[in-house]
Amino acid sequence: xxxxxxxxxxxxxxxxxxxxxxxxxxxxxxxxxxxxxxxxxxxxxxxxxxxxxxxxxxxxxxxx
Amino acid sequence: xxxxxxxxxxxxxxxxxxxxxxxxxxxxxxxxxxxxxxxxxxxxxxxxxxxxxxxxxxxxxxxx
DNA sequence: GAGCCATGTCAAGCATGCTTGACAAAAGAC
DNA sequence: GTCTTTTGTCAAGCATGCTTGACATGGCTC
Numbered sequence: 095x096x097x098x099x100x101x102x103x104x105x106x107x108x109x110x111x112x113x114x115x116x117x118x119x120x121x122x123x124x125x126x127x128x129x130x131x132x133x134x135x136x137x138x139x140x141x142x143x144x145x146x147x148x149x150x151x152x153x154x155x156x157x158x
Numbered sequence: 159x160x161x162x163x164x165x166x167x168x169x170x171x172x173x174x175x176x177x178x179x180x181x182x183x184x185x186x187x188x189x190x191x192x193x194x195x196x197x198x199x200x201x202x203x204x205x206x207x208x209x210x211x212x213x214x215x216x217x218x219x220x221x222x
Numbered sequence: 223g224a225g226c227c228a229t230g231t232c233a234a235g236c237a238t239g240c241t242t243g244a245c246a247a248a249a250g251a252c
Numbered sequence: 253g254t255c256t257t258t259t260g261t262c263a264a265g266c267a268t269g270c271t272t273g274a275c276a277t278g279g280c281t282c
Contacts, residue, residue: 095201109258123240125260132239133200135268137159140220150214156204173228187270189230196269199238 096155100128102146117141160219164192166210181205 103113103124110128114121119138127134133154134142143150167177167188174192178185183202191198197218198206207214 110260111258120241121259122242122261126240129260131261135239136197136200136203136214136218137220138239139200139203139214140218143215150200151207154200154204156201175228184271185229186231186272190270193230195231199269202269 095130095133095157097127097130098153099124099142102148102153103128116145159194159197159221161191161194162217163188163206166212166217167192180209 099113103110108116110124111121114124117124117138118141123134123138126132133139139150139154143153146153163177167174172180174188175185178188181188181202182205187198187202190196197203203214203218207217210217
């Protein structure tokens with residue numbers, strides 16, 4: 095699963111820690127998602143999508 | 159998290175086992191999602207959305 | 223009634239998502 | 253060049269997602 099989180103975060107000028115706080119998760123979770131270590135849960139994906147004002151499909155793309 | 163899986167499955171006339179096979183998961187997983195026991199992973203949510211030809215946001219709705 | 227299909231649910235186990243705490247290294251500010 | 257911030261990563265532990273196998277119930281057919 096690819097995602098645009100790092101790019102969207104960069105547009106806002108936020109650090110990983112800034113984004114983590116806005117999403118109410120740990121900084122390590124944000125880092126793991128950006129570096130592709132694992133995919134977010136569906137609820138967290140919704141939070142991310144709402145924060146950046148885009149549909150989930152515009153931020154995440156399944157490998158297949 | 160609410161979802162429309164049962165309704166969409168009903169429109170297609172599929173049993174939970176039919177849907178499970180198309181999604182490549184167990185019947186118990188489909189049942190658990192429909193009955194709200196837990197949310198699907200993001201990859202599974204994508205599979206469901208593609209199978210029914212709708213965006214994730216049209217099928218799943220976060221509680222908050 | 224007997225048999226079949228669909229659904230709900232439980233238990234045990236493995237895989238994934240997320241946590242805190244810690245440390246190292248690169249990048250920027252001064 | 254030193255200080256601070258940012259990012260990457262590891263470990264251990266808990267919560268959630270998904271598995272197989274099993275059993276109970278209700279509806280339908282015969």
